[in-house]
Amino acid sequence: MSTPREPIIKIRNLHFHYNSESENPIHALRGIDLDIYPGDYLVIVGHNGSGKSTLAKNLNVLLRPTEGDIWVKGMNTHDPANTLPIRSTVGMVFQIPDNQIVATIVEEDVAFGPENLGVPDDELRERVDWALGVVDMLDYRLRPPHRLSAGQKQRVAIAGVMAMKPEVLILDESTAMLDPEGRNDVLRAVRQLNEEGVTVIAITHFMHEAAEGNRVIVMEAGRIVMEGTPREVFAHVEELRDLQLDVPQTTQLAYYLNKRDSTFPPDLLLVDEVVDEVERRVGERRGAL
């Protein structure tokens, strides 16, 4: 029997209000309970305004719970003494790269985070090279970041967080501004980091990206309304549609094929799985002729 793992992040009864002192506070999170384990690749999906970013910001202490608790490696986010150690554990990449650029030269920008964590010079250089290589931006290392395209800026921002080697990497729609190729590069890099043991929390509107994770949670109006493996969650095509969410195109195709022929498995997720199933059926039919 394996020993029970300790969650790296533990969330209990998390509520968050914006403008809590005002007459019309916004109740953005309404009782979240969640354990995230080391090595998880957790994908968060949900309609606009469902609370995904608010949840992410609570995880690296940009916001603190109005009610309830979050522990990162046992450190409660309510305690100000824990803020810095939590921020060096949980790195976050946002959607809009402009807000994240701090230096006038790309490599200095990437070095900024790890330098602040006190990483020594030799290692710093190594990390900057590695992170710029991962996002394919080594050729731009001496350029001014403000002259780069939005997608290139986003790669630099991602490199900056990766160079801090956080144990938990949060990506809040970080690939939204990239073209499909750039998105794939980043996804590949994130997958590689996850394979090396980094815990990943990815917020996305791209449902096929959700298939990357080992766990998916679906948020709606400040609550977690579905949770499971991608296969389990995306099997609920109709419920997801009610939440105005898509499913990956592969799942949609399998779903429609299952409606036509109930022997077709409705919960296929990967392109190869659908192709294999169709080929198998074509083979069977040929054999029967």
Ligand SMILES: Nc1ncnc2c1ncn2[C@@H]1O[C@H](COP(=O)(O)OP(=O)(O)OP(=O)(O)O)[C@@H](O)[C@H]1O
């Ligand atoms: N700074 C803020 N001040 C007041 N209300 C806010 C603020 N940021 C978010 N909200 C509100 O809190 C709720 C949750 O917003 P949040 O940004 O967490 O949702 P989200 O799921 O990340 O949405 P999106 O998919 O659009 O990024 C929404 O009702 C939103 O309008």
Ligand SMILES: [Mg+2]
């Ligand atoms: Mg958001």
